[in-house]
Amino acid sequence: MLPGRFRRLAPLAALLAIVAAFGLLAGLTPAVTARRATEALIDLVAVVGLYIFVGNSGVLSFGNVAFMAVGAYVSALLTMRPAAKSVFLPDLPEWIAGAEWPPLPSALAAGGAAALLALVAGWPLMRLSGISASIATFAILVITYVVLGNWTAVTGGQNSLMGLPIYVGLWTALAWAAVAILVAFAYQESRSGLLLRASREDEAAAEAAGVHTVRHRLIAFVISGFLSGIAGVLLAHFLGTVRVETFYLDLTFLIVAMLVIGGMRSLTGAVAGALVIAVLKELLRQAEIGVTIDGTVVAAPAGLGDAVLALLMLAIILFRPKGIAGGRELFGGSVEARVVADGEVDPLRR
Amino acid sequence: MSQPILQTLADALSVGGLYALTALGIGLIFGIMRLINFAHGELIAIAGYTLLALFGMPPAAAIVAAAAAAMLLALVTERLAFRPLRGADPATLLIASFAVSFFLQKTLILFVGARPKGIDFLPLLGRQVDALGVRLRSLEIVAIAVSAILLAALSWFLKATRFGLEMRAAAEDFTMARVLGVRANRVIATAFAISGLLAATVSCLVVAETGVVQPRMGLQLTIIAFVGTVIGGLGSLAGAALGGFLVGAATILLQALLPPDLRAFREAFLFLAVTLVLVLRPRGLIPARGLRERI
Numbered sequence: 001m002l003p004g005r006f007r008r009l010a011p012l013a014a015l016l017a018i019v020a021a022f023g024l025l026a027g028l029t030p031a032v033t034a035r036r037a038t039e040a041l042i043d044l045v046a047v048v049g050l051y052i053f054v055g056n057s058g059v060l061s062f063g064n065v066a067f068m069a070v071g072a073y074v075s076a077l078l079t080m081r082p083a084a085k086s087v088f089l090p091d092l093p094e095w096i097a098g099a100e101w102p103p104l105p106s107a108l109a110a111g112g113a114a115a116l117l118a119l120v121a122g123w124p125l126m127r128l129s130g131i132s133a134s135i136a137t138f139a140i141l142v143i144t145y146v147v148l149g150n151w152t153a154v155t156g157g158q159n160s161l162m163g164l165p166i167y168v169g170l171w172t173a174l175a176w177a178a179v180a181i182l183v184a185f186a187y188q189e190s191r192s193g194l195l196l197r198a199s200r201e202d203e204a205a206a207e208a209a210g211v212h213t214v215r216h217r218l219i220a221f222v223i224s225g226f227l228s229g230i231a232g233v234l235l236a237h238f239l240g241t242v243r244v245e246t247f248y249l250d251l252t253f254l255i256v257a258m259l260v261i262g263g264m265r266s267l268t269g270a271v272a273g274a275l276v277i278a279v280l281k282e283l284l285r286q287a288e289i290g291v292t293i294d295g296t297v298v299a300a301p302a303g304l305g306d307a308v309l310a311l312l313m314l315a316i317i318l319f320r321p322k323g324i325a326g327g328r329e330l331f332g333g334s335v336e337a338r339v340v341a342d343g344e345v346d347p348l349r350r
Numbered sequence: 351m352s353q354p355i356l357q358t359l360a361d362a363l364s365v366g367g368l369y370a371l372t373a374l375g376i377g378l379i380f381g382i383m384r385l386i387n388f389a390h391g392e393l394i395a396i397a398g399y400t401l402l403a404l405f406g407m408p409p410a411a412a413i414v415a416a417a418a419a420a421m422l423l424a425l426v427t428e429r430l431a432f433r434p435l436r437g438a439d440p441a442t443l444l445i446a447s448f449a450v451s452f453f454l455q456k457t458l459i460l461f462v463g464a465r466p467k468g469i470d471f472l473p474l475l476g477r478q479v480d481a482l483g484v485r486l487r488s489l490e491i492v493a494i495a496v497s498a499i500l501l502a503a504l505s506w507f508l509k510a511t512r513f514g515l516e517m518r519a520a521a522e523d524f525t526m527a528r529v530l531g532v533r534a535n536r537v538i539a540t541a542f543a544i545s546g547l548l549a550a551t552v553s554c555l556v557v558a559e560t561g562v563v564q565p566r567m568g569l570q571l572t573i574i575a576f577v578g579t580v581i582g583g584l585g586s587l588a589g590a591a592l593g594g595f596l597v598g599a600a601t602i603l604l605q606a607l608l609p610p611d612l613r614a615f616r617e618a619f620l621f622l623a624v625t626l627v628l629v630l631r632p633r634g635l636i637p638a639r640g641l642r643e644r645i
Contacts, residue, residue, distance in 0.1 A: 142573070
């Protein structure tokens, strides 16, 4: 019995070890690089959060950045000093204006608020499938963006909220990354996770076998919303400011690109995508700064990084549609991946 | 009728027409290959920048060049990015078009910068004219007329020509159409070219209206028009045009009718309406035939 159970946990152990090694190595580097690594780990929490829903359900979500936004704003409102709040948000209701919570409870409350939004929005929407479901999640993103950007009394509208306690460093981000991986792994190995993945492979067959697809999608969406909310909290308390523009299409593209490039059908893919893109982004950033040869600076044009990222994502979709991880887990059984890979031949493909 | 009501109606008609054209460009391609083309916004932007680059030339030449640029870009994206993915599931196609859109947008920013640039394109259209006893801007009349003419021409093309017939057949059941001898490459390339043409038309009207080009000028239009195709019924061409028109007109009417406090939330209401349509009528107002999943 025991060896089998251990083997089941092998992917989890491997991923945790990789992320821990990444964090520890980054801890040895200069402060600037360590900062980039912190950013990468925050992205990782967001990607793993997105993966919990997208990877297990097979439904693409463009809405998770909305949960990040809600997490960021709720935590900002709970942790900012009342004096700072009276400057930026004079019209705040009494009970929020006076609140000054410690980091962890406010992070959990913020994640909870994001999960609540996922529950309320997901309850009617999870019965949708495929492209309609993706559009509905996109609608969540737009609605959240518009509301947060214009609800001036509570969010400051288009203005940034400043003066958040900056408590997220490398170790906090590393700890939350480990928690995110643990939660995602626990969910995908749970009964609900397995049933949801059955519906991902064939919705009609799963329904016929008694899987309550809508219920399990909603469960995954809520957990996904919670972790995305946490990622938003981390980002807010890493930057020290919250701006609604941060949480819109560019971030959505980055998080989705990371998941697609890594491979959206396995947790290994989510982790690999986040780390590989983070390293690539850093290299491109260095290229934009340039190297000095004999006193002249040779640099790539600014903004090249974004274009390369988009091109890379396109290339992955074209040439390796299942992403870097190809739907498999590190040290995990590959049975499932093989069955999927040998799928039917599509008559439209030439 | 009084001036404000007619003015609002004219606004609603002209903006609705713009969105109908954009939605049709998106709906045409979705109908045939189940691709929601996010990169449609970049077709609009490239046409806008062509107008800017050729500023000073006769407007007619600039318009033709803008149309050519948008059609060419549409064909290139089809050939390089979307043709290899033909038959992939809609989610993959959606991500691919997301990537194409970002790539084009970032590349455009790389070359021309992110800042908006002013261009006084067709200043004559800014003039006021008397029509039906009220004063309207001639641009609005032109926009309404152009939209109406293009919609009529396109529906004639789809109904009365062999190409149009093949295209409708492909939109209804792509595999069956191919079995019956419709050439996939030709039909899809034509659809992309038409969507480029529609994007260029929209771009000319928008540039004349706002006097500004910027790399993201097509984004907002595309997102809203995209909502229109969903409301109208994904895969149905009439639905796309109708949905686009309704959404465009609705933004103007919401702007006019909502209490001032809520006007900023206009788009939230719009997307709320979209989710309502998705939940209550998942196949849209004019459902496409042949889109239901078979087991």
